Amino acid sequence: MIRRHTQRQDGQAVVEFVVILPVLLLVLLAIYQFGQVFVNYMDVTSAAREGARKAAVSRSAGTCTVVDGLAIAAAKGGGSDLNLSSLGVTVNRTCTNNTYAQSSDVTVTATYPYSINIMGVVVSSGTLTSSTTMRVE
Numbered sequence: 001m002i003r004r005h006t007q008r009q010d011g012q013a014v015v016e017f018v019v020i021l022p023v024l025l026l027v028l029l030a031i032y033q034f035g036q037v038f039v040n041y042m043d044v045t046s047a048a049r050e051g052a053r054k055a056a057v058s059r060s061a062g063t064c065t066v067v068d069g070l071a072i073a074a075a076k077g078g079g080s081d082l083n084l085s086s087l088g089v090t091v092n093r094t095c096t097n098n099t100y101a102q103s104s105d106v107t108v109t110a111t112y113p114y115s116i117n118i119m120g121v122v123v124s125s126g127t128l129t130s131s132t133t134m135r136v137e
Contacts, residue, residue: 026118033116033123041128043079044087044112048132051075051089051108056134059102064095075110087112093136100136107133 054074058067068091075089088111094104108131115125 029118030116030123033118037114037116037128040082040112040114041130043081044110044128045130045132047075047079047082047087047089048108048110048130050078051091051110052106052132052134055091055093055100055106055108056136059100059136063098064093064100067100068093071106071108075108079110079112082112102136104136105133106136107131 051071051074055067055071058070061067061070071091072089076084076087079087090109090111091106092109093106094101100106110130112128113125114128116123
């Protein structure tokens with residue numbers, strides 16, 4: 001009598017899937033988190049651009065403080081998908097006689113904190129920063 005030793009491989013695919021599934025999910029979560037940070041960076045860039053544009057065209061709206069306020073409000077409106085209480089906006093300009101100096105530059109800088117969490121573990125955190133400079137009209 002000849003015995004044949006055959007190995008059954010009925011559950012091999014399931015075992016391989018169970019082994020690779022956690023790694024696959026971890027990679028997918030990382031891609032999602034990095035995507036969220038990239039979207040936030042695009043919003044921060046948009047906020048800085050909107051604030052600088054508003055400051056550049058609003059020279060005749062009033063004093064430097066008023067125009068700064070308009071620029072900050074425009075920047076916060078441009079970063080609409082962000083948590084506005086965490087969005088920091090600063091305006092750097094040349095002010096002459098309490099008005100914006102014509103043909104000078106105005107720079108608006110927007111900052112926003114980020115944190116990449118994968119399965120409750122903070123992988124990376126920091127601050128997203130974008131600056132835009134425009135000529136005052």
